[in-house]
Amino acid sequence: MEPRSVENPDARFDAKAIDLHYQDFLETLTATGSGDNSVAEAAVERMYESAGLERPAIIWCRSFYQLLTMPSLLIGLLHSDIWELIAGDLTSRAAKKSWNRYWNRIWPDIWVNGGQPLLKGMNTTSALPRSYSAIEPEMISQARNQFGKALHSGRLDNMQHKLNREMYRRFWAPHTKEIAKDVWVRLKNDIYTQLEYLNSHNADWFGWDLIGERDRDADDFGEGIAQLFDFLADRLGGEPRAQAGVILDLPAGLPWLGTATLLRKIWPDQFKHCDDDINMWLDLAENCSALMSLEGVAFLCEKPFSFHLNADRIAHYDTGPFLAYCDGFAEYAWHGVLVPKIFIEDFDSITWQRIEETDNIEVRRVMLERFGMSRYIEEAGVEPVHEDQFGTLFRREMPNDEPLVLLKVLNSTPEPDGSIKEYFLRVPPNIQTAREAVAWTFGFDPETYDPLVQT
8 A cells, every 4th residue: 555645754753762662662572471361362353354264262371381282282182082072062061150060070081081191292202391390280270271261162163174183293384374474474564565665755864774773673682582482492392393383472573563663653644554453463462472373273372470681682580580481481591591490590509510411512601601611620620731821721521512622811911909810711622732722712823823922
């Protein structure tokens, strides 16, 4: 749609106002606390309506872990032997009290014979921390309540006909539309078409470069969050991992909406036709943290109660979980690296042996950095392999990784108290001498590195 008219933005939208807008928007995406489920559900229904589809059954998940697990449990339930036995009785009990009473009575059998074997199978193929087993009871309770509500709504009546057992094994993605992604791609394309038109008619406005820069920053932020949540999904493995590609994680997927809402403020007439869709996405961003929207059913994830990023908007929190949901799901991060709980809440108990036993190379690296190289060398008894006027070279063989080679150098400028500060630099494992290590840090060949003055 071509804008009817184009007017230059007024003085309200200076550099400070633009920066503040993006800051506020990203804070909205990463906000914590309870949202309004009814607002999010209404937004989902509007989304399906805009795609020409019937209203879906809506199932709430209390954490990202539940969002990755519950869809498989529902599919398995709808195709389990016990479901064939009780489905007829459920559909014949229209009265709410009668239906709920029957559902709660038969749920233990449904779970033991339909859900529990599926969950056990998923857990045996995953890399889940043992602590996740503590949150399974909450997920089972949520599954009972949410599956019961969705089934009683009648909106799942045709799901068995859309899916078969073989589809269950390979999950839904190849067999159904991803509603949310289709809708937001359409809106995003519309927004940027309008943006290009406005830019061509207001090319001299100072704000374009700043908007472009902030839009790229927001996109990079979203990409970082997406990679983080992908890693969480990787740890689940198996079928839940396959489902992660169908999830729209809102902090990762919607940073572009910050540009859309800014443009709407500046040129309200030109974006009036997008109001309903923009408001729909804002309702979702403010009231849930992620969704999986498929034909006939949508899974929504509640907002976390803890979500911490550092000044660079990287996952980090040094006193507790950076991400935590009300069902007990919690993850810890140190400057963008997912770490075990002990790393944050009881680091004093970590020993050099624990560091060397850590399989994840990236986690081992941040453990070493926080533990301190000098302390590690002393406590692990790492012996120097070479020493000259350039420094001291240490080498340690590491399990399932390349050798750790460290160069110790001394600062030639004394500290205010007269002490000499030492530094440890990690260098490639093929380096054999301290001189070679120092040359490498400056980008020189050791044969040509011959400094006259040490600085």
